[in-house]
Amino acid sequence: MIYKKIHTILPVILTGLLLAGCSQEQASETQTSTTPAVSQSELPILDTGPVESMMPAAALTGVVSSSAEGLMEGVLVTVRRDGATFTVTVVSDDQGLYSFPVDRLEPGGYTVNTRAVGYDLVDPGKVIVTGTETVQLDLELTETSDLASQLSNGEWLLSMNGSVEEKQQFLNCVSCHTLQLPMRSRHNSEMFARTINRMSTWSQGSTPMRPQLRPDSVGRNVMQEDPPARAKRFAEFASTVNLSQGDNWNFELKTLPRPSGKGTRVIMTEYDLPRPEALPHDAIVDEDGMVWYGDFGSQFLGRLDPADGSAVEYEIPMTQPESPGGSLDINFDPDGNIFLGMMYQGVIMKFDRNNETFEHWKSPLFDAGDDSRTAMVTPRMVNVDGKVWTGGVEEYQVDLNTGEWIAIDYTKGVPENYREAASRIGSYGVAVDSMNNFYGLQLGGDHVTRVDAKTLDVKPFRTPTPNSGPRRGRIDDQDRLWFAEYRGNRIGMFNTKTEQFTEWEVPVPWTNPYDAVLDDSGHAWTGGMTNDYVGRLNTDTSEMTMYLLPGTTNIRRVDVDNTTSPPSFWVGDNLEGTLIRVEPLD
Numbered sequence: 001m002i003y004k005k006i007h008t009i010l011p012v013i014l015t016g017l018l019l020a021g022c023s024q025e026q027a028s029e030t031q032t033s034t035t036p037a038v039s040q041s042e043l044p045i046l047d048t049g050p051v052e053s054m055m056p057a058a059a060l061t062g063v064v065s066s067s068a069e070g071l072m073e074g075v076l077v078t079v080r081r082d083g084a085t086f087t088v089t090v091v092s093d094d095q096g097l098y099s100f101p102v103d104r105l106e107p108g109g110y111t112v113n114t115r116a117v118g119y120d121l122v123d124p125g126k127v128i129v130t131g132t133e134t135v136q137l138d139l140e141l142t143e144t145s146d147l148a149s150q151l152s153n154g155e156w157l158l159s160m161n162g163s164v165e166e167k168q169q170f171l172n173c174v175s176c177h178t179l180q181l182p183m184r185s186r187h188n189s190e191m192f193a194r195t196i197n198r199m200s201t202w203s204q205g206s207t208p209m210r211p212q213l214r215p216d217s218v219g220r221n222v223m224q225e226d227p228p229a230r231a232k233r234f235a236e237f238a239s240t241v242n243l244s245q246g247d248n249w250n251f252e253l254k255t256l257p258r259p260s261g262k263g264t265r266v267i268m269t270e271y272d273l274p275r276p277e278a279l280p281h282d283a284i285v286d287e288d289g290m291v292w293y294g295d296f297g298s299q300f301l302g303r304l305d306p307a308d309g310s311a312v313e314y315e316i317p318m319t320q321p322e323s324p325g326g327s328l329d330i331n332f333d334p335d336g337n338i339f340l341g342m343m344y345q346g347v348i349m350k351f352d353r354n355n356e357t358f359e360h361w362k363s364p365l366f367d368a369g370d371d372s373r374t375a376m377v378t379p380r381m382v383n384v385d386g387k388v389w390t391g392g393v394e395e396y397q398v399d400l401n402t403g404e405w406i407a408i409d410y411t412k413g414v415p416e417n418y419r420e421a422a423s424r425i426g427s428y429g430v431a432v433d434s435m436n437n438f439y440g441l442q443l444g445g446d447h448v449t450r451v452d453a454k455t456l457d458v459k460p461f462r463t464p465t466p467n468s469g470p471r472r473g474r475i476d477d478q479d480r481l482w483f484a485e486y487r488g489n490r491i492g493m494f495n496t497k498t499e500q501f502t503e504w505e506v507p508v509p510w511t512n513p514y515d516a517v518l519d520d521s522g523h524a525w526t527g528g529m530t531n532d533y534v535g536r537l538n539t540d541t542s543e544m545t546m547y548l549l550p551g552t553t554n555i556r557r558v559d560v561d562n563t564t565s566p567p568s569f570w571v572g573d574n575l576e577g578t579l580i581r582v583e584p585l586d
């Protein structure tokens with residue numbers, strides 16, 4: 001075992017002069033004899049009081065190196081205490097140094113993992129954190145022999161041959177599993193077309209471990225079907241980038257750069273949920289810093305307490321027992337009660353937090369197979385007029401008092417010459433301004449569409465970036481809509497008062513942001529569905545800092561906790577059944 005205890009010495013002695021390529025033993029040797037030391041203020045620690053000042057700054061620290069690169073910046077170091085229900089991750093800086101603040105690691109035995117594409121960790125064995133002294137553990141990485149299994153969806157898309165449009169077809173394939181399945185498959189074009197056609201039978205809240213049939217696919221004999229032309233076209237391309245022609249891919253495997261600079265100044269915590277199969281598609285933070293999450297594939301609403309990682313789950317009653325379970329959107333009303341879009345259960349559901357009871361409103365298409373789907377719901381301004389908006393197969397304004405659902409007609413009030421185009425508009429994400437007017441995001445195109453709450457007149461606006469795929473977003477207290485452009489790879493902002501757009505490109509290609517939200521410190525956050533990168537945009541300077549999450553995540557809804565300073569970021573992880581907090585250090 002190659003870790004070293006340094007007995008309550010401050011400042012911690014660092015291996016700043018560690019030479020590239022030297023072995024682990026040599027590295028340990030170097031530590032004791034090497035200065036310079038780094039002052040405590042340069043370590044990511046919290047201000048400690050007079051009593052705690054006897055405590056070491058870091059519970060666990062060291063440098064990360066490989067013979068290929070020497071000291072390595074941007075390596076994620078993740079530790080989990082034996083028996084703990086959460087992991088803690090920090091990132092090595094430009095000196096290769098990583099450091100866990102003492103208040104983040106309780107004493108105990110820890111396992112260590114790393115994320116650095118192209119590398120595997122030489123297992124350092126169990127490390128014992130004492131809490132009273134800084135434990136020094138230098139980490140050695142070796143080049144991986146299986147790069148393909150480490151590639152994110154974004155890295156596959158970056159690597160494969162083909163035009164952007166051809167590759168973008170795969171953006172429909174990243175919501176239930178990663179691209180490892182299609183990329184490693186050996187299907188020829190004909191077989192691939194059948195596979196792609198079969199995918200359309202699975203409901204959105206499916207995983208390969210737990211498939212659920214869409215209501216309109218029950219009884220379909222999909223293997224007997226002639227796949228539609230679209231599936232065949234895609235299959236023709238897909239079969240040129242998988243393993244149908246040999247044991248290796250016919251393109252070079254490319255990787256994204258590791259995090260750097262400010263992107264390494266972060267602590268991430270990943271919390272397990274009570275059910276490992278949980279799909280926490282949407283997670284939102286309340287004014288006390290509690291995190292509420294839905295489940296995309298099961299009838300549960302949960303609440304996580306980040307202080308100790310404990311979670312409570314409430315079982316949501318089924319309204320259509322024969323249809324897939326699970327919710328998509330989850331939002332607070334002005335009283336802090338929670339509304340959920342219940343997908344194939346065909347209702348919007350309200351959870352009363354005082355009584356811990358559920359109440360629901362049925363879609364007019366309730367029972368109508370796939371058409372009854374209710375994905376989105378916006379109770380944020382229900383105090384204005386007693387109404388919420390929902391999105392799904394169709395979008396509606398719902399009067400909670402009368403139970404009336406009025407469908408949006410996207411051509412209503414639109415100038416004659418735009419009516420045909422407007423008739424093709426639909427909305428994925430939905431948001432409301434301070435007057436409870438509707439703003440819909442056209443994932444299939446590039447419109448943000450306003451619907452007046454009183455007249456239901458429609459006004460579509462096109463994003464400056466064509467075919468941007470606006471996906472989801474939130475309106476801030478200045479009535480500005482912050483949203484993600486899925487295909488445009490941008491954060492968008494639509495000022496609903498001036499009717500002007502501003503866009504910021506995400507600096508990492510193939511991030512494909514899903515959602516965006518502004519925090520109280522003026523940073524807009526987004527996260528990628530394809531590459532596990534989270535972006536934090538300084539809206540004054542337009543600088544975007546990119547943080548890489550510790551695991552393969554498939555980011556959806558993003559939210560911020562404004563009770564911390566600076567505000568922290570939260571996202572659910574459908575692939576690992578966890579909730580992840582990202583805390584920037586400055």
Ligand code: HEC
Nearest residue numbers: 172173176181182185195196199202203204206207208211
């Ligand atoms: C709605 C969820 C969902 C989406 C979206 C989805 N898949 Fe799947 N995929 C599944 C499930 C469930 C399985 C396992 C059951 C099965 O094979 O049908 C699976 C399995 C697979 C497999 C392994 C089985 C085989 O036949 O080779 C491949 C390859 C695959 N998917 C490719 C794709 C591609 C390509 C896309 C995009 C067109 C896609 N998937 C989109 C749910 C999905």
